[in-house]
Amino acid sequence: MGVNLTEKWERDVRGVRVIDGFLSTAEQVAIVEDVRAVARMAPFIRPMTPRGRPLSVRMTSAGALGWVTDQKGYRYEVRHPSGEPWPPIPVRVRAVWDAVVPTARPPESCLVNWYGPDAKMGMHVDRDEADPAQPVVSISLGDDALFRIGNPERGGKTESLWLRSGDVLVMEGPARLLHHGVDRIAPGTSTLLDAPGRINLTLRVVT
DNA sequence: CAGTGTCG
DNA sequence: TCGA
Numbered sequence: 001m002g003v004n005l006t007e008k009w010e011r012d013v014r015g016v017r018v019i020d021g022f023l024s025t026a027e028q029v030a031i032v033e034d035v036r037a038v039a040r041m042a043p044f045i046r047p048m049t050p051r052g053r054p055l056s057v058r059m060t061s062a063g064a065l066g067w068v069t070d071q072k073g074y075r076y077e078v079r080h081p082s083g084e085p086w087p088p089i090p091v092r093v094r095a096v097w098d099a100v101v102p103t104a105r106p107p108e109s110c111l112v113n114w115y116g117p118d119a120k121m122g123m124h125v126d127r128d129e130a131d132p133a134q135p136v137v138s139i140s141l142g143d144d145a146l147f148r149i150g151n152p153e154r155g156g157k158t159e160s161l162w163l164r165s166g167d168v169l170v171m172e173g174p175a176r177l178l179h180h181g182v183d184r185i186a187p188g189t190s191t192l193l194d195a196p197g198r199i200n201l202t203l204r205v206v207t
Numbered sequence: 208c209a210g211t212g213t214c215g
Numbered sequence: 216t217c218g219a
């Protein structure tokens with residue numbers, strides 16, 4: 001199944017590209033099935049901050065490297081905590097990267113964040129990658145999420161936007177290093193998933 | 208190293 | 216929302 005290149009609407013928020021409705025419903029369904037296959041090989045875990053607080057999201061990865069956090073700190077690892085390597089990035093997910101950032105290097109990591117109805121993600125900067133000149137691509141699936149974009153430093157004025165299932169967000173250029181996070185999920189706004197919640201896929205070049 | 212969390 |  002190809003990536004839908006029509007019927008999309010692109011916005012710009014502080015240099016962050018938001019492509020509304022990038023994925024058709026059929027593409028979203030197919031990618032959710034891909035995520036289920038990834039999770040069978042690399043089960044979702046509840047990550048902990050280095051200080052021992054649980055994150056509210058469940059997390060797994062695909063690709064050569066997966067982002068992990070635990071008592072040892074934030075880092076990329078070549079294996080799931082089980083000791084198994086991460087499964088490959090699904091072809092249809094990779095196709096989204098190729099379509100929206102065609103000149104970038106290939107993605108090395110696809111972080112899978114599963115937000116339950118009450119899950120959030122605090123404001124942070126993606127700073128564990130060696131080359132921040134490479135973009136970050138984020139795919140939203142399931143319930144709507146209130147996404148907040150801030151500044152290069154902590155604090156200051158922020159802008160919020162709702163991300164809906166099938167939207168694709170690109171952080172590149174100066175926007176690559178902006179603070180961002182998810183304030184809340186709106187349960188029941190999508191029927192894509194079996195249960196209330198949201199799945200976000202984040203594609204990155206790591207090395 | 209860690210605030211990718213929690214509180215007011 | 217945003218500072219601690």
